[in-house]
Amino acid sequence: MEHYNMNLNLKVWRQKNSKTNGEFKMYRVENISSEMSFLEMFDVLNEQLIAAGDEPIAFDHDCREGICGMCSMYINGKPHGPWQANTTCQLHMRAFKDGDTIVVEPWRANAFPVIKDLVVDRSAFDRIIQAGGYVSVNTGNAVDGNAIPINKDNADAAFAAAMCIGCGACVAACKNSSAMLFLSAKVSHLALLPQGEPERHSRVLNMVAQMDKEGFGACTNTGACEATCPKEISISNIARLNQEYLSASLVAEK
């Protein structure tokens, strides 16, 4: 692929903390390589700001290889930017051209309050996981992972659901700020495997209850989540979650 350099105008959301109101600020970066990642471009900008004695822009990131789900940025109106099935850290500057103006905002949802600039508090997701997104195992020797036979189709579907990195892009894209794609991935991942069976009913009931408590909106199956998800989590997981929830509500002992 041809390499080129570009000059860009950035319109970035700046917000001191969760208590204050934020606003957009314009910045200019020059000589950005088309081979940089989007976050590296932000590093260049922050070096510039620090050198000028300004406050650098706070943004979340960790692995920078598309697996941790930290790099939440809403770029030109789309979570994780213009590419399909991609995280912000894996978005390369060749997605843009010289002279572009790029607008960068934090995820917007009441359940994801802004902490600072582009960093939002996604601990709502952690609390949903804590409500039931696990399997309990007794201590002692590690069990043989291959001792329980698992149907291949179920294993594949469970693995596909387990791809979810909890980035929150589904909530950010959804007009209802619904967390159903995320939750459906977590519930499906365990509901499809025999290891998930003992806690199957309490898991889905408790996780849904926690999700509702966190103030996410309700799903109306618009499909924006699936289209934006960097891990291409299928929306049919949401229907599976609905089925799990309905049947658990009907037959759970408690």
Add this chain to the structure above:
Amino acid sequence: MSFTGVFLILFLIVHVGINACIFANDGGQMFNTAAHFMGANIVPRILEVGLFAGFILHIIQGYMLTVKNKSARKVSYAIDYGNKGSKWYSRSMALLGTLVLLFLILHLSNFWIPNRSSQGFSLGGEIDLYEKMKETFSGHDIITILTILVYVLGCAALGYHLAHGFQSAFKTLGVHNKRYQVMLTNIGYGFAVIVSLAFAMMPISFHFGLLN
């Protein structure tokens, strides 16, 4: 939402089926027989109460859901293409539903109210609904033209509401087998097109004198 939605879909099947009897083009004989069965028989009259309850529940749930979902994002985006990948009508269910509701008010005042007020509390004494349709849609005055326009737009809104609603209802009820999902989505599109076209053709056919 999904239970009441499926209930209303079942109603539509009955309603479009009975009304399509006008296309028999027999001067309304077949249609009036069916309409008489529905209007002068105690069973459908009792079911009608359930139908109203279904509509009201669906509408209240719909608006409550819309308000809840709107308020889940207090600060909105400056640029919003986040919905790329979703269909405009999937995102506009409340608007489309409201258009259907407005149409429904006109529609009830055209036929249901005159018919029931002629009946009073008795089971008989209905008006000739076929003649009433003809009268409502045949004229060339501005009121008639506007009425037909509202009917056609109402049917279009209903079609789009169903194009999303039909498949969405089954997803909400938990159907997640891929093949059934594809099948239900396609049946939903077919249902939406057939129902909205069939209803829209009724005022149009009367207006252009295609039915005697």
